[in-house]
Amino acid sequence: MSVARKGADGFLFQIMLLLCAIWGLQQVAIKVAAPDVAPLLQVALRSGIAALLVGLLILWQRSWQDWIGCTWRGGLLAGVLFGLEFFFIARGLQYTSASHMAVFLYTAPIFSALGLHLLLPSERLRALQWLGIGLCFGGIAVAFGAGMNWANMNRQVLLGDALGLAGGMAWGATTVVVRSSRLSEAPPTLTLFYQLGVSFVLLLGYVLLSGPLAPVRWTPLAIGSVLVQGIVVSFLSYLAWFWLLRRYLASNMAVLSFMTPLFGVTFGVLLLDEPLSLNFVIGAVLVLLGIMLVSNHAWVRKRLHRWRLAAQR
Template identity: 75%
Template structure:
């Protein structure tokens, strides 16, 4: 039986969300030494080796390859697109903007699952969340109304960040709608990492020289953070928590991630935030909360109403 939230869960989720929020900042910080596209390619390669070694040791992949490889290829392709858009988008927009727009993924996965599975149809509270989220996107995209060249570039980067969120959301749809939903989570993660490495490497080689490449403490630390800490250790910790705690509790805590991303962007990269973006980001996160946690929120509202009568 899965447990409800406790102090240990809060502490571990605080650490995980901080790591996930730091990821885009780390890519941006090391961009002067290694271009973002090469960073995410190497990240997938290193993490695929680590996850593959774990799979071989566990033996949990046996009997699953024949029924999951098609879904694995599709999920891996979408995973590659997600990180391609992240890498390209960070060349134009800030890590703070990327952190917010990337985490629109639950909105796209909810819409996709509602179309694919009748049991996943959206309720009124969720449709309100979708509307708030897209209103927030429009407001955040509007910026401060100054359409200088710099803001046009940021608009392009924000659009790529939104495409990354769409790719992530569709990955969730593929996993939920295929045999991957029943397969070991480490196998699904391995598919995503391996396929994304192959596709990103192919694009990187075809697109020309990926200079500069400078192995500095910043670039090495960024790669280790992305590959070992985030893509390997933090995901394993997440799957471990999913087996022991209620998924709704985990999802609520995960909303801290974009907040950490924005905070680290401001503190580490000295990024500035316009009032329009702050208000838009607040609407986006409120919308995501309504879509993802509508059942929990509805139960809480019913409890408060009963207690007040």
């Protein structure tokens, strides 16, 4: 029996505020611990820790036996794409700021919407969504201008921004794979395990095979960062998101999730003293507006309709 999902309330807002703060902090955590543990090793270890915890949860729930046979292909592909996402994040943070990464990474809904538009007739884009895509790509162009200081030719920042955008593409492609395969019907914990487990194997394999390891210093900051990323971000916060999805309307949750890049930019400025140029701020606002229109076009249409009716009275 399907459970009626509730609209937004105070409890949802408080939990989403906490989740968005956690997600917005993860790029800053990687950046802060980078002098002690290389970003690629950090994201590999966090995936391994979270995969172990999710795997134990699946064994306890016994919810995987009937799904392995029909989901493993999609699961492997989703895991590869998930690993690529964090590969691009880790490499990108070596060149650009955490605040830039937070904005470019969250272009993922744009790429998932385009992919689903091509694959699923039920996911055809509406006019308002195409407007959002135009705003988003316009914002990306403006924000990229912030990364290219033509006087100093700071191409490293531009490369980091491009890697952040590639991470958003990989994240969007992961969503397309999940939505267009049997994974859309499987227990969410199994889908999460595929993503975490495969990405752990690939990322750790890359780290071990790519040459001599950079010196690792297991300082309290490094240990705390990896544990927080693995337990709090990749395990607890993702499970909390799935738990909320079973109880609240996804559209309302998607609207609230746009606080994440705002937290990411704020933490980058406050904790890492990252500069913000006017170009980047304008571009980021356009990107967020575009993502809002693409992901929540039905919600936006309803609000616009209500405003028109109120204006006619």
